[in-house]
Amino acid sequence: xxxxDRIIRLKTVLDRTGLSRSTLYRKIDEGSFPRQIPISARGxxxxxxxxxxxxxxxxxxxxxxxxxxx
Numbered sequence: 001x002x003x004x005d006r007i008i009r010l011k012t013v014l015d016r017t018g019l020s021r022s023t024l025y026r027k028i029d030e031g032s033f034p035r036q037i038p039i040s041a042r043g044x045x046x047x048x049x050x051x052x053x054x055x056x057x058x059x060x061x062x063x064x065x066x067x068x069x070x
Contacts, residue, residue, distance in 0.1 A: 007037070007045035016051060031063040 014021060019033075027033035034050035054061045 006048045007039055008048050008051065009043075009045050013046050013051055017055065028063075032058075032061055034061075034063060 008016075010021070010024075013019075014024065017024070019027070024033060028035055033054055034046055036044035036046050039045045
């Protein structure tokens with residue numbers, strides 16, 4: 001994680017990507033969107049850098065290929 005990387009929550013991810021909540025979670029299940037990470041006992045978020053990589057190339061994003069980068 002880069003020193004400027006932040007954890008962003010669901011609302012921010014939806015605003016930035018334009019995806020609906022159901023589409024976002026479907027894409028996570030398919031491996032075509034970054035998985036969220038736990039940030040508390042009941043809360044999760046996404047690494048901003050991972051979401052930005054998806055935004056840069058949504059059709060070419062493959063979570064399996066990037067697992068070692070996070």
